[in-house]
Amino acid sequence: MIEHAGGHVVFASPDEVPWDDEVDVVVVGSGAAGWSAAIAARRGGADVLVLEKLEQIGGTTAKAGGECGGPPAPGELPQRAGTWLWICDHPWLDGLGHSDPRDDALRYLARLARPTQYAPDSPTLGLPPDDYALLEAFYDHGKRVVAELDALGAPRLRPLADTWDYWADLPENQCPRGRALYVPLPDGREATGAEIIEAMSTAAGEMGVRVRTSTPVHGLIVDSESGAVVGVQAGRSAASASLVRARGGVVFATGGFTHNAALRGAHLPSPITGGLAARGSTGDVVLLASALGARFANMANAWLTPMLLDHGAEPVSGAFRLPGDSMMLLNRLGQRVVNEKVTYNEMTRAFLRWDEALGEYPNRVLVMLFDRSVSERCRAMPGDAPIDEGGGNPLARAGGADEHEIVAETLTGLAAAIDARLARHHDRFPGLRLADDWAEQAALSVGRFDDLARSGVDVDFHRGESRTQRARSGAPRSAEFGNPTMHPFDHSGPWRAVLLVAGTLDTKGGPVIDPDGRIVRPDGTAIAGMYGAGNCVASPSGEAYWGGGTTLGLAVTFGWLAGEHAAGRAGSGSASRTPVG
Numbered sequence: 001m002i003e004h005a006g007g008h009v010v011f012a013s014p015d016e017v018p019w020d021d022e023v024d025v026v027v028v029g030s031g032a033a034g035w036s037a038a039i040a041a042r043r044g045g046a047d048v049l050v051l052e053k054l055e056q057i058g059g060t061t062a063k064a065g066g067e068c069g070g071p072p073a074p075g076e077l078p079q080r081a082g083t084w085l086w087i088c089d090h091p092w093l094d095g096l097g098h099s100d101p102r103d104d105a106l107r108y109l110a111r112l113a114r115p116t117q118y119a120p121d122s123p124t125l126g127l128p129p130d131d132y133a134l135l136e137a138f139y140d141h142g143k144r145v146v147a148e149l150d151a152l153g154a155p156r157l158r159p160l161a162d163t164w165d166y167w168a169d170l171p172e173n174q175c176p177r178g179r180a181l182y183v184p185l186p187d188g189r190e191a192t193g194a195e196i197i198e199a200m201s202t203a204a205g206e207m208g209v210r211v212r213t214s215t216p217v218h219g220l221i222v223d224s225e226s227g228a229v230v231g232v233q234a235g236r237s238a239a240s241a242s243l244v245r246a247r248g249g250v251v252f253a254t255g256g257f258t259h260n261a262a263l264r265g266a267h268l269p270s271p272i273t274g275g276l277a278a279r280g281s282t283g284d285v286v287l288l289a290s291a292l293g294a295r296f297a298n299m300a301n302a303w304l305t306p307m308l309l310d311h312g313a314e315p316v317s318g319a320f321r322l323p324g325d326s327m328m329l330l331n332r333l334g335q336r337v338v339n340e341k342v343t344y345n346e347m348t349r350a351f352l353r354w355d356e357a358l359g360e361y362p363n364r365v366l367v368m369l370f371d372r373s374v375s376e377r378c379r380a381m382p383g384d385a386p387i388d389e390g391g392g393n394p395l396a397r398a399g400g401a402d403e404h405e406i407v408a409e410t411l412t413g414l415a416a417a418i419d420a421r422l423a424r425h426h427d428r429f430p431g432l433r434l435a436d437d438w439a440e441q442a443a444l445s446v447g448r449f450d451d452l453a454r455s456g457v458d459v460d461f462h463r464g465e466s467r468t469q470r471a472r473s474g475a476p477r478s479a480e481f482g483n484p485t486m487h488p489f490d491h492s493g494p495w496r497a498v499l500l501v502a503g504t505l506d507t508k509g510g511p512v513i514d515p516d517g518r519i520v521r522p523d524g525t526a527i528a529g530m531y532g533a534g535n536c537v538a539s540p541s542g543e544a545y546w547g548g549g550t551t552l553g554l555a556v557t558f559g560w561l562a563g564e565h566a567a568g569r570a571g572s573g574s575a576s577r578t579p580v581g
């Protein structure tokens with residue numbers, strides 16, 4: 001007997017369902033979280049099937065390039081273009097001469113995850129116990145997960161000795177460098193996300209994990225007696241849908257909801273109009289988990305990044321690192337509004353500010369203004385990917401396509417050209433134009449910036465005052481004025497600008513999980529058989545972006561825990577399973 005409850009959940013007795021396929025664990029989504037879940041479940045002896053909505057595997061993970069800036073300054077290391085994973089107390093830290101004790105690390109995690117709740121003297125550091133338990137799980141298991149993935153070559157990982165966390169100077173951070181991991185390739189490059197997916201999917205395939213692409217999961221089968229999720233409906237249409245039984249459980253690893261306009265509009269700050277996520281990130285788990293009464297959290301938070309206005313709502317990459325010293329960000333009123341050397345996630349918060357007096361978002365678009373010197377010194381170099389090919393430097397590569405750069409001999413000319421460019425984007429940003437006196441205000445802002453640069457101290461925004469910011473300085477000329485991240489502008493022109501808007505790498509809100517990756521109800525009880533990991537669930541990171549690689553560090557850790565638990569659940573009902581190593 002099959003009963004329907006809305007379009008997405010079917011209640012039935014598992015023995016009466018005409019299953020098309022039966023496995024122990026179904027993994028929905030083939031990004032990093034999905035492959036980690038699949039590998040862990042297979043390691044636990046489960047028969048695993050990965051179902052991917054799109055024609056190709058990889059999701060946003062396969063789009064990940066990494067940070068990439070201008071040429072290295074004297075004494076600075078080259079900018080990186082790989083994809084990183086951020087993990088506390090990982091097995092290679094010892095070799096770097098660092099230690100990452102649990103109590104210290106948890107303070108750093110909690111301080112940024114829940115800044116308004118953080119209370120260092122409380123046993124849970126001021127966090128609700130459930131939230132704290134997720135941070136504990138990340139600390140306790142992340143290191144084991146990356147060791148296991150490394151041992152399987154899925155992928156092989158190594159530490160980045162020289163990389164600072166995004167909040168290296170917070171007193172809570174007692175291990176400010178070395179937590180980021182990368183994947184070294186034989187040719188000396190750092191692996192991209194696509195190459196990480198290749199390594200994970202190859203290892204999974206060799207272990208016997210099956211994968212089916214072009215197979216969106218759009219329904220759940222729930223045991224009408226126990227309430228446990230026991231399978232999925234998947235396929236492009238109702239006619240071609242197949243029913244796949246999942247004896248141990250279904251792990252959702254379906255990415256965020258960046259490309260679902262309704263969910264974005266309902267939950268994210270309105271200046272965010274798109275993001276870098278792959279097009280499969282449409283929040284499919286939201287409907288399914290809602291139908292089963294899951295608890296939701298973190299829906300208004302996202303992994304944020306500035307992105308080029310001219311590259312549309314789903315660009316290849318983001319402006320992860322704004323290069324140069326004579327460079328600053330101005331809003332539509334011509335005012336400088338942010339420290340331009342903070343990390344991309346933190347900088348994007350400035351785009352979202354509402355002006356309570358003017359009744360508008362004056363930072364919805366920010367003009368990255370730079371001079372001839374920055375233009376000549378700070379472009380992506382041969383070997384660095386430019387922003388239209390996955391890099392993070394918004395300047396075009398020397399000799400490359402530069403339509404997104406606006407150039408004029410004077411600030412007045414630049415204002416007119418920027419305004420004309422904004423008018424072209426009326427559909428996405430209706431009514432967004434520069435203030436009439438933008439050029440005059442910009443000139444005042446430049447004058448103020450020049451004075452601050454000469455004084456060596458940015459009393460307005462504290463640019464260059466942390467190690468993280470100095471590491472992001474991007475080809476400073478010299479420490480002539482005391483602050484290598486700032487230099488007075490060259491007023492002889494030409495003036496150049498690129499236009500930046502707020503975007504996401506992807507969202508990080510969704511159903512809440514427990515430390516085993518189980519999706520929970522508002523009362524904290526688990527929905528048996530339903531798991532989640534990666535960007536599709538309420539991120540254990542809350543508001544935080546701890547360091548480069550945070551999103552993938554969490555995705556592989558909680559994907560693994562979910563896969564492991566689901567395999568265990570299948571194991572308790574099946575005698576024939578053999579662990580696969």
Ligand SMILES: Cc1cc2nc3c(=O)[nH]c(=O)nc-3n(C[C@H](O)[C@H](O)[C@H](O)COP(=O)(O)OP(=O)(O)OC[C@H]3O[C@@H](n4cnc5c(N)ncnc54)[C@H](O)[C@@H]3O)c2cc1C
Pocket residue numbers: 028029030031032033034051052053054057058059060061062063064065066067082083084085086193215216217218253254255256276277278279280281282284303316317318390505506533534535536548549550551552553555
């Ligand atoms: C340019 C760039 C650089 C980045 N660099 C880094 C970095 O260096 N380090 C880092 O940590 N993060 C980085 N990120 C972010 C990181 O890539 C993502 O946060 C991460 O890959 C998300 O992994 P995931 O497994 O949660 O989701 P995804 O990789 O997005 O996978 C989700 C998959 O689920 C599929 N899916 C969705 N719905 C369904 C359905 N109903 N049925 C079946 N399948 C479905 C999707 O098609 C997709 O393939 C970067 C991102 C970009 C774009």
